[in-house]
Amino acid sequence: MFLNLFIVNKSGGLIHHRALSQKAPHIGTNEWLRIGSTFHSLHAIATEASPIKLPGNKKAGADDGIEEIQAEGMTLVCLQTRTGIKFVITAEPNTAVAVDLGQVLREIYVLYTDCALKDPFYELEMPIRCELFTQGVENLIQRVESMINYSTSTSSTSNTRVVTLR
Amino acid sequence: MSKSSAAANGQALWAKQPKANAELFALTYGALVMEVVGDADGNVKEINEQLENIGYSIGIRCVDEFLAKSDVAVCKSFEETSNVLGKTAFKMFLGANCDVHQHSAKSFSLIMHENPLTVFVELPDEYKETLQYTIVYCGVIRGALEMLNYKVDCTLVKSTLKGDDVDEIKVDLKSVMQDGAGDDYHEE
Numbered sequence: 511m512f513l514n515l516f517i518v519n520k521s522g523g524l525i526h527h528r529a530l531s532q533k534a535p536h537i538g539t540n541e542w543l544r545i546g547s548t549f550h551s552l553h554a555i556a557t558e559a560s561p562i563k564l565p566g567n568k569k570a571g572a573d574d575g576i577e578e579i580q581a582e583g584m585t586l587v588c589l590q591t592r593t594g595i596k597f598v599i600t601a602e603p604n605t606a607v608a609v610d611l612g613q614v615l616r617e618i619y620v621l622y623t624d625c626a627l628k629d630p631f632y633e634l635e636m637p638i639r640c641e642l643f644t645q646g647v648e649n650l651i652q653r654v655e656s657m658i659n660y661s662t663s664t665s666s667t668s669n670t671r672v673v674t675l676r
Numbered sequence: 677m678s679k680s681s682a683a684a685n686g687q688a689l690w691a692k693q694p695k696a697n698a699e700l701f702a703l704t705y706g707a708l709v710m711e712v713v714g715d716a717d718g719n720v721k722e723i724n725e726q727l728e729n730i731g732y733s734i735g736i737r738c739v740d741e742f743l744a745k746s747d748v749a750v751c752k753s754f755e756e757t758s759n760v761l762g763k764t765a766f767k768m769f770l771g772a773n774c775d776v777h778q779h780s781a782k783s784f785s786l787i788m789h790e791n792p793l794t795v796f797v798e799l800p801d802e803y804k805e806t807l808q809y810t811i812v813y814c815g816v817i818r819g820a821l822e823m824l825n826y827k828v829d830c831t832l833v834k835s836t837l838k839g840d841d842v843d844e845i846k847v848d849l850k851s852v853m854q855d856g857a858g859d860d861y862h863e864e
Contacts, residue, residue: 619743620745622744
């Protein structure tokens with residue numbers, strides 16, 4: 511099961527958050543804002559802590575930061591785009607094994623560029639309130655969930671990711 | 677990324693993009709320019725600035741679309757960026773092939789043999805020398821590269837509308853902005 515999706519803009523403001531299934535814990539909007547900016551800061555610290563520096567970029571660290579956090583009850587995967595937006599998804603560990611969450615995030619990124627950025631009323635860096643985007647994510651998640659159910663019933667349990675997108 | 681692989685990538689992306697009618701596209705842009713000309717009361721400097729700003733607003737948004745759909749690796753040099761911009765991005769969004777000509781490590785020109793914006797266009801004499809009809813490209817490039825931390829100056833050097841044989845857009849790298857925490861946050 512997928513749990514939550516949130517998107518943080520390049521200055522650390524939360525621009526989108528939503529539960530992806532019934533199982534997701536209930537978190538209030540204020541808490542979400544806090545989670546968004548805390549994650550942004552931790553990401554920045556992780557980047558600075560990296561010993562690998564980009565060539566010609568003496569002060570800033572390599573652009574990896576936090577890519578994945580694994581815990582007993584959930585896995586978190588973060589995709590930071592070259593323009594500084596972070597797409598973060600959390601899911602139950604078995605889902606993270608079955609699907610490449612990074613690929614799901616890349617698809618959500620495409621949805622963001624197609625639905626939110628092309629909406630003339632959407633202002634950059636501002637919260638995404640865009641029906642098309644919400645619907646697109648909904649469809650994507652449903653599609654992926656149905657693929658997981660299908661594959662777990664037919665294939666034996668293995669550590670390889672069984673669902674390939676596209 | 678080499679020029680040929682960037683071009684092949686551009687071709688593949690162009691095939692996947694939803695298409696708009698080329699004539700409708702050119703006419704719509706023409707109508708937009710006329711609107712700006714009308715609003716600016718014939719002040720050519722203002723017209724050029726407005727068109728450049730429109731391009732900038734497009735650029736800061738469409739760069740994300742390019743990155744999301746193209747999957748290109750991080751460019752290691754500005755020269756590589758120029759190839760990706762000219763060969764992949766221009767092809768993906770405009771379907772136009774353009775040549776990339778390097779002047780130096782910090783400067784290059786995009787040479788367009790076909791320009792989807794200028795079909796049907798003839799500039800009247802009063803605007804022929806001054807109005808930069810396709811300056812919107814400059815804005816797009818400036819906006820898109822700014823989102824990737826490159827500050828560039830972008831100018832139209834040649835235009836078929838002014839009697840040149842090709843369209844040439846010159847891009848000069850001014851500075852690379854730093855990511856991460858500012859200087860104030862670094863220990864001595």
